[in-house]
Amino acid sequence: MSGLTLLRDAQKIVLDATTTLGCEKVSLLEAIGRVLGEDIIAPRDNPPWNNSAMDGFAVRWDDIKKEHEITKPAELKIIEDVAAGAVATKSVGPGEAIRIMTGAPVPDGADTVVRVEYTEPSETSVRIFQPEPKGMNIRPKGEDVKEGECIISKGTQLGPGEIGMLAILAKSFVLVHQRPRVAILSTGDELADLDEKFDENKIVNSNSYGIAAGVQEAGGIPVLLGIAKDTPESLKEKISQGLGCDIIVLSGGVSMGDYDFTKVVFGELGADMHFWKLAIRPGQPLAFGKIQGKLAFGLPGNPVSSMVTFEQLVRVAMMKMGGHRQLYRPTVNAVFKEKFSKHPDRRHFLRGIVAHEDGQLTVKTTGPQGSGILTSMVKANGLIDVAEEIEKVNPGDMVKVQVLSRIT
Ligand SMILES: Nc1nc2c(c(=O)[nH]1)N[C@H]1C(S)=C(S)[C@@H](COP(=O)(O)OP(=O)(O)OC[C@H]3O[C@@H](n4cnc5c(N)ncnc54)[C@H](O)[C@@H]3O)O[C@H]1N2
Numbered sequence: 575m576s577g578l579t580l581l582r583d584a585q586k587i588v589l590d591a592t593t594t595l596g597c598e599k600v601s602l603l604e605a606i607g608r609v610l611g612e613d614i615i616a617p618r619d620n621p622p623w624n625n626s627a628m629d630g631f632a633v634r635w636d637d638i639k640k641e642h643e644i645t646k647p648a649e650l651k652i653i654e655d656v657a658a659g660a661v662a663t664k665s666v667g668p669g670e671a672i673r674i675m676t677g678a679p680v681p682d683g684a685d686t687v688v689r690v691e692y693t694e695p696s697e698t699s700v701r702i703f704q705p706e707p708k709g710m711n712i713r714p715k716g717e718d719v720k721e722g723e724c725i726i727s728k729g730t731q732l733g734p735g736e737i738g739m740l741a742i743l744a745k746s747f748v749l750v751h752q753r754p755r756v757a758i759l760s761t762g763d764e765l766a767d768l769d770e771k772f773d774e775n776k777i778v779n780s781n782s783y784g785i786a787a788g789v790q791e792a793g794g795i796p797v798l799l800g801i802a803k804d805t806p807e808s809l810k811e812k813i814s815q816g817l818g819c820d821i822i823v824l825s826g827g828v829s830m831g832d833y834d835f836t837k838v839v840f841g842e843l844g845a846d847m848h849f850w851k852l853a854i855r856p857g858q859p860l861a862f863g864k865i866q867g868k869l870a871f872g873l874p875g876n877p878v879s880s881m882v883t884f885e886q887l888v889r890v891a892m893m894k895m896g897g898h899r900q901l902y903r904p905t906v907n908a909v910f911k912e913k914f915s916k917h918p919d920r921r922h923f924l925r926g927i928v929a930h931e932d933g934q935l936t937v938k939t940t941g942p943q944g945s946g947i948l949t950s951m952v953k954a955n956g957l958i959d960v961a962e963e964i965e966k967v968n969p970g971d972m973v974k975v976q977v978l979s980r981i982t
Pocket residue numbers: 760761762764765777778779780781782825826827828829830831834857858859873874875876877879945
């Protein structure tokens with residue numbers, strides 16, 4: 575495998591060079607999708623007191639435990655009404671009941687709540703037709719959250735469940751990691767941007783938009799720098815504009831062409847650069863290094879190659895910067911439905927369609943896998959990860975798939 579760098583070695587170098595960003599406070603309504611920068615320790619129990627799970631009557635179980643018949647209901651005296659939000663002023667004594675609403679604190683003396691459907695109440699007393707087990711319909715103090723427990727740990731990406739819990743814990747502001755700002759630059763005289771007059775001799779700059787979407791999906795903030803001309807001067811000027819960001823991502827100009835200046839310019843701007851021929855397909859040529867402390871990636875220009883290398887390297891660095899615990903995409907094992915062969919040298923990322931079929935996960939490719947065939951990324955919900963040493967995959971073999979989006 576001479577001259578080829580393994581992806582996992584490249585990932586290690588990238589991750590070693592990446593530091594996690596600091597934190598900022600945001601209000602709860604802005605916190606969805608953000609990554610928690612602090613452990614959340616419960617300041618009190620939830621629920622804060624034993625409370626009723628039903629609208630009904632708080633009673634002493636001893637009073638209702640006998641066998642009930644429709645003709646011989648237990649009859650208890652109603653001594654008070656407790657609405658949700660109110661607290662009983664009396665305690666339930668033998669032969670007594672307190673009318674209670676769902677969520678209200680269970681009065682002293684009561685150990686069971688009988689739901690209203692099992693009773694026949696009048697103004698002053700209630701007849702109970704059905705016994706309930708002792709303790710029924712009482713939600714105990716602290717059944718959800720115990721004071722002092724770590725309820726959500728640092729590095730968790732906040733979803734609706736976590737946001738609701740933060741509200742329960744009365745956190746109106748929460749510490750989250752800053753979002754990585756990613757400058758995106760496309761290179762090449764053949765490119766035209768979306769706001770330019772259409773020219774059929776030009777290639778539309780799609781990479782900047784695909785990469786920007788990848789940045790957003792990974793929780794970052796894309797900063798589009800436009801298109802650099804195929805000159806070292808233009809490249810240098812544009813790259814300097816991106817140095818205010820945390821990461822600079824270029825696409826194009828990293829292979830062997832006469833106008834491929836990315837590597838030269840990266841070299842002139844910074845030290846400690848890596849120019850890799852990665853042992854992956856697609857996405858072989860790649861430049862990486864630090865320019866003035868900022869991570870800089872030169873991704874290959876072919877549209878699929880730029881996306882696949884973004885996934886494997888830039889996204890992983892963004893995850894670390896953003897404070898995520900899980901840096902890599904989730905993977906599943908699925909039954910391969912086709913035949914595939916390759917040289918046992920590079921790791922291949924085939925664009926795949928993962929599906930549930932007869933109780934198992936299956937995967938097939940999206941069709942032709944050329945690195946300019948962007949419809950493969952449109953159709954794919956996963957990248958089939960075929961390891962370097964593998965030569966053949968047959969129908970029925972299990973393969974590993976990086977999950978990119980929903981499996982139907
Ligand atoms: N002699 C060699 N030629 C090539 C090699 C090699 O090893 N030796 N590697 C090939 C591989 S693999 C790839 S991948 C590409 C990488 O090329 P570059 O990074 O230099 O990219 P370009 O040549 O500038 O462009 C390649 C291709 O992609 C299109 N492109 C570029 N930028 C964009 C953009 N922003 N939006 C849409 N499309 C873009 C461009 O038009 C070309 O078609 O090199 C191979 N060659």
